[in-house]
Amino acid sequence: MKMGMRQELIIFLAIYFILLLLPVFIYKDAYLIGILITCMIWGAVASVWNFTMGYAGIFTFGQFGFFVVAAYTSGMVTKYLGISPWLGILIGGLMAALVGVLIGLPCMKLKGAYIALITFALHLVVAPMIKVADPLGTGGSTGLMSIPSLNLGAYTFSRTDLIPWYYAAFIISFLVLLVVYKIIFSSIGLGFIGLRDSEDFAKTLGINEYKYKLMVFGLSAFLTGIMGGFYAHYAGIISPRLLGLDIFLLVMLMMIIGGMGLFPGAFLGGFIILFLNEFLRPLGAYRFLIFGAIVVVAIKIMPEGILGNLDFFKNRIGKHFKSRTAEVESTKG
Amino acid sequence: MLELKNINTYYGQFHAIRDVSFKIDQGDFFLVVGPNGHGKSTLLKTICGLLKTASGQIVFNSTEITRLATDKIVEMGLVYVAEERHLFPQMTVLDNLKLGAYNANARAKEPETLEYVFHLFPSLSAFKNRYAATLSGGEARMLTLGRGIMSCAKLLAIDEPSFGLAPILRNEVFDKINEINSNGMTVLIVEQNVNQVVDFADRICLIEDGCIVFDGPKEEALLNEHVKDVFLGG
């Protein structure tokens, strides 16, 4: 059964349509293309995070852990074992999913804030883990270098021509967002609405909260991991710096923007925040001060916090459901 | 002394208290009855500031307390005795009682009030050094009531004091409440086990579905068919 919300779908497709055509106008500007690629990557990560937090109600701070685990996995299997990068990305995603499920097994039973605590602690722990595993080839604090590029058959993506990377990022992020979109507006999404509104009622309908949450958590780990794996090959070098608080907060801001309403909000947030970041770059270290302050102010002035999505979404889904029910009734005759 | 005007309280989307108004005079023994889950507890919690009304006014001793924080309300002399008790489990009975006298009015009079409470509840005096977590249901109820009395309240709002108690204990609890009422404390009590407490009441109020269905002196209540149905049913 396919369900779709007209408005969100249109915006979603419109954004991608623009992205599709953009290089035609700006292909000479490698700097700009590079930024757009990072926007797509982090925007997708923010989108998955926004979905997990705002729609599924799982408060996780561990997304970057998944991102990095997948990045290192993909980087290492392609670099040391000669596996194809595309397969590497997939393996990275699966590895992240595995970690996600393992963490999720004990966690999903706990109350929201505890999941946040535990996933944050996990985030703090991944960097030292990578450094300790240096002998295993992670590259320690300096980082994992010389990660093989992507390739299509005989053609290997070069580090200088960014256009192929652009479209690769385009396709991958599109697929990731498509999955998120489908899930939000599917029966699983409805299940979550039911859970949030009335746990007991939902349980009587046989909706198992724990199972749902675990599934979603694992899926969000997988999707984030896919972006991580892609990033590893794109950047060629990865290091524990990816787990820094600066990246964390930038993406969190994107997610907060997403929390303000429509579905592709967090993805758009990716563009907004990263362009703001570039714009403020001349300010040097003061840039971070501004972003820190923005985070504090943004959270305080957000009317519903990052859960803004859910109520907004509930209203829309409610109307949609009523209209669909009316459709179904009318067809029954 | 206490007046409610058109109070509406919500639990999320659920409209728990609908347009409730009534008055309690000083010295009253005011009994609120009604079926379970129809808003009796919610009403008390709203009055005492633990829940906020969506609309309406609550006036206590000529001061509007609708938007006031609980600690201020307690300071004014309106104190809640919870059905879920909310005792401090890792503190002794004595410490629980002492904390009951936290507010500024009660603090100075603590030693005398303590003696009064021990006089009312000799058993509390006997195990004053036991931890609250180790008390039995009945003992805990006594402590909750005692702690409420420690606050030197002018109006004590008591939520289902007999809940879960054996009939003998129930009688004892109601006797004590009647005693403090006779000593001058205005009492607002919510109850399910009405039969044993009806005699002590001055006024009775019946709440169904969050609305007041009857509000009047006890004598009138006992003549009202609907109210009697509820008594027999509850």
Added chain:
Amino acid sequence: MNIWVQQIIEVIISGIVTASAYAIMGIGLSIIYGISRVFNFAYGSFFTWGAYFAWILFSAFSWMNYPLVFLIVVPSMFFLGMGTERVVVRSLRWRKNWQVTTMMVTLGLAFFMDNLAMVIFGGFAKPLPPLFRGAINPFGFTLSVQDLAMMIIAISVIIAFGLFLSKTRVGRCMQAISQDMTGAEIVGIPIKKVFSYTFGLSTALVGTGGILLASRYFITPHGGWAPFFRVFVIVAFGGLGSIRGTLYAALILAIFESFISWGLGATWVMPFWFLVFLGVLAFRPSGLMGTWG
């Protein structure tokens, strides 16, 4: 004295000394959680800033000494904490999912504070003068007076805190709130005010820990995260909200850490903490849930 015994005793003492600082910081984290039910992710940043305040005082005034520093910095941290609670945290409490939102906002604050330190003080490590110089040699092993002082300070703080909790009115209010928040409301305790004091107290404690540890090591802008993680694991291990648990955990884990560092080398220290954390997750997740004792 046998060289092995001497070394072992010194390792244990080293552990106890770090445990001292961790214990103080652990109490701060424990009360914030046990009483206000809030998690302050900027805890490490306050730690760092406490140390930087001390550094500023020492740099600006050549006649500065530690007693004066503590006298100035600790109350300042207290008010800084109260101010932070009022401005940043308080309004979030009455919203949905305020615990997670508070975590997010304190993360932003941490970032701001760390980078402010970076901008103002630069990235080079700053030292604080040692608390005391010299060493004593009781029973044949070496104990620096500095270390002895740290242990004494920590024990005094812990005892003072214990007395505060049980003897003062505010302290008993804090205990009440941690045992039953609604009950505390019912007896008329001004919850918001106590939350404010708690945050202030917690910040003062972590600042103290910051000064103590900085007197032994260095101060860097992002240097608060490592201690924060350790203290977090300690508090989780001992039971979030349990003071006694935190103290025991601090002692046990810090001594273990000392042995690991001595026996296996410094690179194994972080993995050690990580393993402990995993262990808590696996065997005692209730440690993260909170108790009070």
